Amino acid sequence: MTQMTSDFTVAEPLSRGRQRDYSLIGEDSKRAAEIGLKAAEWYHTDMPRKEMKGFMKRSDQPAIRDTIIWLGAMALFAGFGIALWLEGHPWLSLPFWLVYGVLYGSASDSRWHECGHGTAFRTQWMNTAIYQIASFMMIRNPYTWRWSHTRHHTDTYIVGLDPEIAVMRPPDFFKLVLNAFGVLDTWNGLGRMLYNAGGHIHPEEATFIPESEQAKVIRVARIWTLIYAATIGLAIATQSILPLMVIGLPRLYGAWHHIMTGLLQHGGLADNVLDHRLNSRTVYMNPISRFIYWNMNYHVEHHMFPMVPYHALPALHERIKHDLPAPNRSIAEGFREMWPALVRQLRYEDYFLMRELPSTAKPYREDFSRRGARRRLNQNNQKISKGASAMPSWIRACTTDDVEPEDVIRFDHEGRTFAIYQSPEGEFFATDGLCTHEKIHLADGLVMDNVIECPKHNGRFDYRDGEALGAPVCVNLTTYKVKVEGDDVLIEI
Numbered sequence: 001m002t003q004m005t006s007d008f009t010v011a012e013p014l015s016r017g018r019q020r021d022y023s024l025i026g027e028d029s030k031r032a033a034e035i036g037l038k039a040a041e042w043y044h045t046d047m048p049r050k051e052m053k054g055f056m057k058r059s060d061q062p063a064i065r066d067t068i069i070w071l072g073a074m075a076l077f078a079g080f081g082i083a084l085w086l087e088g089h090p091w092l093s094l095p096f097w098l099v100y101g102v103l104y105g106s107a108s109d110s111r112w113h114e115c116g117h118g119t120a121f122r123t124q125w126m127n128t129a130i131y132q133i134a135s136f137m138m139i140r141n142p143y144t145w146r147w148s149h150t151r152h153h154t155d156t157y158i159v160g161l162d163p164e165i166a167v168m169r170p171p172d173f174f175k176l177v178l179n180a181f182g183v184l185d186t187w188n189g190l191g192r193m194l195y196n197a198g199g200h201i202h203p204e205e206a207t208f209i210p211e212s213e214q215a216k217v218i219r220v221a222r223i224w225t226l227i228y229a230a231t232i233g234l235a236i237a238t239q240s241i242l243p244l245m246v247i248g249l250p251r252l253y254g255a256w257h258h259i260m261t262g263l264l265q266h267g268g269l270a271d272n273v274l275d276h277r278l279n280s281r282t283v284y285m286n287p288i289s290r291f292i293y294w295n296m297n298y299h300v301e302h303h304m305f306p307m308v309p310y311h312a313l314p315a316l317h318e319r320i321k322h323d324l325p326a327p328n329r330s331i332a333e334g335f336r337e338m339w340p341a342l343v344r345q346l347r348y349e350d351y352f353l354m355r356e357l358p359s360t361a362k363p364y365r366e367d368f369s370r371r372g373a374r375r376r377l378n379q380n381n382q383k384i385s386k387g388a389s390a391m392p393s394w395i396r397a398c399t400t401d402d403v404e405p406e407d408v409i410r411f412d413h414e415g416r417t418f419a420i421y422q423s424p425e426g427e428f429f430a431t432d433g434l435c436t437h438e439k440i441h442l443a444d445g446l447v448m449d450n451v452i453e454c455p456k457h458n459g460r461f462d463y464r465d466g467e468a469l470g471a472p473v474c475v476n477l478t479t480y481k482v483k484v485e486g487d488d489v490l491i492e493i
């Protein structure tokens with residue numbers, strides 16, 4: 001473990017001698033965009049498409065099983081807690097509340113996360129239902145936080161762009177301790193809920209929530225305010241803290257596990273780089289923590305390939321670990337590595353850890369430096385800016401064998417890029433190649449049930465008519481007419 005030294009690996013602070021500015025509308029935000037760190041291209045381990053499709057495969061079964069266990073255990077432990085409390089044994093009920101609290105205040109964090117990606121269940125309404133429930137428990141507005149997490153994946157640990165940086169530099173240990181009991185998150189969550197319920201969107205929220213989504217933020221904040229008001233009203237009416245032990249307070253007394261695991265995700269590692277091996281951490285954990293955390297301990301893998309559902313992350317880890325720094329072998333070992341780095345950042349804000357890569361890994365590449373990112377961004381924009389030719393014409397895109405049923409390939413033509421699909425029934429379709437959210441190519445995405453899912457933030461489109469099926473994609477894809485002549489697939493552009 002060494003401090004970064006080469007030209008590429010030194011994460012030169014955007015702030016140049018002053019403290020980092022984490023505001024999303026501040027100096028570092030402007031500077032990150034200027035030097036091409038915004039929405040840049042990130043490194044990922046090479047993997048044949050066929051193999052990747054295997055890892056991305058969705059299934060309802062593991063998440064249904066885990067959800068029954070999760071909600072069943074919550075009901076059981078809360079039930080025992082309430083029964084003992086009402087029997088006049090509040091101290092005996094304590095262990096039950098502690099377990100219930102972790103299931104409420106920590107396990108809901110990972111459910112919120114995975115269902116927000118839409119990868120936990122194959123069936124989308126199940127993802128939506130659990131996402132809404134878990135968002136409530138975490139006091140995270142489901143609409144605001146969907147957009148903030150999208151930004152976190154686009155600009156992971158880029159100062160001024162990522163709204164979800166857990167440990168800012170220099171670290172504030174007092175705040176970290178307060179948050180181990182959820183104090184700041186709860187305070188901020190409730191404060192923002194009341195602010196939104198009053199009909200306001202904060203200027204920082206406005207930088208990442210599209211206008212079309214802002215009314216939903218306000219609506220859900222008002223519903224939650226009513227639920228909390230009713231819970232507090234019940235506590236007052238019954239002169240008992242019990243209603244708050246079930247709703248609200250577990251966000252405090254059960255938060256410690258998600259803070260403990262969450263700090264390890266990026267703590268002490270590099271910021272302002274474009275390789276998740278530099279800014280994210282994979283940690284082997286015990287089975288109970290993995291259940292609570294839904295395998296997010298495989299965090300490098302998750303950031304590299306957010307299309308892969310939680311239950312497939314251990315297998316993905318085995319497949320790509322030759323290209324990653326060695327994981328920490330336990331939570332304790334992760335903290336032993338991270339904590340001294342955080343302490344050192346108190347005095348040397350620019351200090352960070354770099355884990356060495358194994359000899360089998362591709363080195364940290366210079367072409368993923370900021371300069372490389374800017375170059376590619378410009379090239380990408382140039383490609384995108386070339387408009388359609390004046391007269392539509394039929395162009396041969398591929399042969400019928402080039403694209404498998406229920407799959408997609410990329411087709412480039414005269415500076416434009418397209419995605420060509422074959423449905424399970426053998427019909428061919430064509431759309432623009434780039435996602436309408438952040439111009440990521442859809443050919444690396446997952447095709448399932450006539451839907452293409454974007455590889456960057458899991459935005460989903462019906463590839464038959466281009467319809468955007470919900471946040472974070474709001475703008476439909478352009479589609480093109482397709483015909484098959486002999487073995488050739490032609491598109492009209």
Ligand code: FES
Binds near residue numbers: 435438458460472
């Ligand atoms: S780039 Fe964000 S959903 Fe496609």
